[in-house]
Amino acid sequence: MNNEDLKKAIDFYRSLVQEEIASEKIVDGKPIGPRTLIKKDHLDLNDIINPERSFLGKDVTGDLDSVYVTTFRIGNLKKPMSLAKSGYGTDIIAGIEMGVNLVKTGIIKNFDDISEFLAKYKVGILDIFKEEEIKNGKRLDIRVYECIECAGLPNIGEPICYYETGMIIGILGELTHKEVFAEEIRCWTSGYSFCQFDVEIKD
Template sequence: MGGRSVTAVVGREIGKSLGCMTVEDFLKVLLDLKIGMPEVVEKSERKIVIQLHDCMVCDGMDDVGEMVCDLEGAIIEGALASILNRPVSVKETQCNCNGDGVCEFTATIR
């Protein structure tokens, strides 16, 4: 299992273990744990888009031209799957380290 695969598995388990009952509870946990300042910018039955300002991993880092927040995405995926009791897949669509100014995660709910 490669590094990114391990990160994904561990992150999903962390997200599930948080015990959050609502998306709002989860956002508060992200803030309380200083993972970042989360903001839901889009929400529908099939999609939730979360922007993470002041991301713990990459805020203040140089633009390296790639997305680097695999752990945060996996935590979001695990937490949302647990909260919604449905399969969820999360993709990082913007990243501070990609020059985007914010980390953004799009959760697709199946």
């Protein structure tokens, strides 16, 4: 994706974000988006083989984007939800290690490289929606559109992008050499068309 396509995608999804947040509900203390809530304890094959990626999928031939996304998801999403979300879990640790290594190897050298990397390898479309100074650090509102982990999945009432959360922690921690905390607060699997991460970089 070139910069112009990235900007179009971000503008398109920002308009959806406003509508979806305006119509969200709070269920058990968690924000839930407008898509129908379907309670499941695991995702089945029919769920994971149908990504919705109109921007990241448009420059590949045939159904290759679905094949690529499904291959990524098969091993990751077939485990029970209770295992995936226990403690920090292996997915978050794996994501942190990947993020750190992307910086250490020089693949990602600065903040601009993050967006280019995620789009090039079709992980997602990055939008640093808001950045603000807070006491002892900085807070970022990061949105990811067309996330490889979850785009097109049903609304199961909670976020599932543990690996991507870890990548954010690893990349930003290694770039800044500061302590980073990240939490996904909205996701395709909580009824939205985007993933939203609340990130703090501590001085």
